[in-house]
Amino acid sequence: MAHIQEGVITGTMAAYGFAMTGAMSVLTGRKFSVQNLSKVSMVTAAVFCASLLHFPLLGTSVHFTFVGLAGILLGPMSFLSVFVAVFFQKMLFQHGGFTTLGINAFNIGMAAMAGYYIFRLRFMFPRWNHAVTVFGVLAGFGAAVAMVGMLAGTLFFIGFPLSSVAVVFAAHLPVMIGEGLATGFLAAALARTKRENLFHE
Amino acid sequence: MSKQTCFLLLVSLLVLLPGTHVHAHRLILTLENNSFTVRYDDGTAANRAVIRILDEGERVLWEGSVSEGGTLELPVKNFAKVIADDGLGHRATYTPGQKTGIQLPRPLAAALGLSVFIFIASLGRFFTEKKRCAQKG
Numbered sequence: 001m002a003h004i005q006e007g008v009i010t011g012t013m014a015a016y017g018f019a020m021t022g023a024m025s026v027l028t029g030r031k032f033s034v035q036n037l038s039k040v041s042m043v044t045a046a047v048f049c050a051s052l053l054h055f056p057l058l059g060t061s062v063h064f065t066f067v068g069l070a071g072i073l074l075g076p077m078s079f080l081s082v083f084v085a086v087f088f089q090k091m092l093f094q095h096g097g098f099t100t101l102g103i104n105a106f107n108i109g110m111a112a113m114a115g116y117y118i119f120r121l122r123f124m125f126p127r128w129n130h131a132v133t134v135f136g137v138l139a140g141f142g143a144a145v146a147m148v149g150m151l152a153g154t155l156f157f158i159g160f161p162l163s164s165v166a167v168v169f170a171a172h173l174p175v176m177i178g179e180g181l182a183t184g185f186l187a188a189a190l191a192r193t194k195r196e197n198l199f200h201e
Numbered sequence: 202m203s204k205q206t207c208f209l210l211l212v213s214l215l216v217l218l219p220g221t222h223v224h225a226h227r228l229i230l231t232l233e234n235n236s237f238t239v240r241y242d243d244g245t246a247a248n249r250a251v252i253r254i255l256d257e258g259e260r261v262l263w264e265g266s267v268s269e270g271g272t273l274e275l276p277v278k279n280f281a282k283v284i285a286d287d288g289l290g291h292r293a294t295y296t297p298g299q300k301t302g303i304q305l306p307r308p309l310a311a312a313l314g315l316s317v318f319i320f321i322a323s324l325g326r327f328f329t330e331k332k333r334c335a336q337k338g
Contacts, residue, residue, distance in 0.1 A: 004290040005228065034332070037325025045318035049311055054243065088317070092310035094227055155290055164288045167249075171289075 003051075003089070003104050004151070006097025009158055017103030024109060025083055028076040036074075039197070040081050043070050047085040051095060064175060067108055068143030068183040071115025072136060075199035078112035107150035115143030115183070116199065123200075132198070133188040140183025144176040230285040230293035235275040239267050239285045239293065246271030249287045257281040 009017075032040065047070050054063030070078040083105040089095040096104045119139040122131040152165040190197050227242040228250070239250040247267070254263040254277050262280055267273045283295040305313065 005292045007284075007294070008286075008290055008292050034325060034328050038322040038329070039325075041318045041322035041325060045315050045322075048314050048318065052307070052311060088314045092305065092314050093307070094304065151290065160288065160290075168289055 003086070003096035004100045004107075004154065006099060009100055009103060009154070011099070013154075013158060014099045014102060017100070017106050019102070021083060021102045021105045021109065024079050024106065028079040028113070031076050032080060036077060040074060040077055043073050043078070044081040044085050044088075046070075047082055048088050051089055051093065064179060064182075065108060065111075065144070065147060066140075066179065066182065067112040067147055068115035068118075068140035068179055069186060071112040071117075071143055072119040072139050072183065072187055072198060074112075075116050076113065078116060079109035082109040082112050103154060107154060108147055110150055111143045111147030114146035115139040118142040119187070119198075120200065132191040133184050136187025137180045137184030139180075139187070141176050141180030143183075144172065144179040148172045148176070228285060228287060228291040228293040230283065230295045232275070232283075232295060232297075237267070237273045237275065237283065237285070237295070239271045239273075239287075241291075247285070247287050247291070249289070250285045251288065253284045253286070254280045255282045255284065 047066055050064045050066040052063070067078070067082060070081050074081055086096065086105045086108060087101060090098065090101055090104075116139070119135050121138075122128075122135040125131045128134075148169055152168045155168065156162070156165050187198065228247055229240055229242055230252075231238050237252060239247040239252070241247055246269070248269050248271050250267050250271065252263075252265060252267060252273055253261055256262050256279075259282070263277045265273070265276070267285075281296070285293045285295075304310075
């Protein structure tokens with residue numbers, strides 16, 4: 001439930017969300033080129049469909065996002081990719097709302113960026129054979145933690161009680177672990193077969 | 202289509218296939234036989250939800266929680282709007298007489314979205330190859 005729905009946030013916060021998303025899109029979009037279009041589109045498709053993988057937990061419904069995966073494959077371009085995926089999720093699945101599109105894209109996009117920066121830490125261990133796998137797991141897990149943290153922070157900022165924030169974290173723990181394992185597995189598989197698909201390789 | 206595109210397409214399909222059976226989450230509020238039902242769109246009862254019944258001036262007429270099954274017997278006869286909120290960022294609104302918009306079935310919506318992304322990916326591939334050929338030639 002990374003998407004905040006219509007009517008939950010104030011107009012001011014919605015405006016801030018759009019401003020921050022716009023600024024980040026411009027900053028991260030500089031890396032984008034036609035050569036990357038195929039890869040970005042397919043990763044966006046994966047992020048777009050990931051929200052269909054969900055399950056009920058603690059009285060709410062949680063779903064996967066694979067933002068960490070987007071981060072390790074696209075690097076800074078993952079923000080733009082997530083923005084497009086969130087827009088399509090709103091249009092076709094009615095996830096989130098139009099006024100919350102900015103804040104949702106910002107929360108999820110920044111999580112993808114977090115995944116990218118965590119995955120970059122593997123370069124600190126150039127001789128470690130399992131660095132890609134371990135930092136892939138950490139990137140997926142860390143990105144999910146960042147995403148839930150951004151969501152919980154937003155909810156807390158607009159006046160939701162701490163108990164709600166705690167439930168959001170508790171409910172997403174299986175998602176965080178699942179995203180970590182899936183991202184690590186894919187990173188390891190790509191490192192063996194198509195290493196150039198990992199960003200910065 | 203390159204190996205890279207094939208691989209990413211496969212990942213997308215793997216994500217999509219189970220999704221067609223489970224559907225995605227969204228809070229839905231319905232009124233049937235004088236009883237409100239609040240659930241996520243996978244059918245899970247939203248038992249955390251709080252319902253607020255408002256009059257035309259947006260004043261709260263009644264506020265309370267739903268049952269474990271996500272249901273609530275209609276406590277007020279005349280109202281203008283009902284809001285269900287699960288306290289975690291999910292919210293649904295019910296307005297008497299207002300029709301809900303037409304929504305595509307989930308698998309169709311997912312297929313439509315995927316088609317758009319695959320089309321864009323193909324365009325990207327086409328222009329990249331064209332540029333590569335021009336550079337060689």
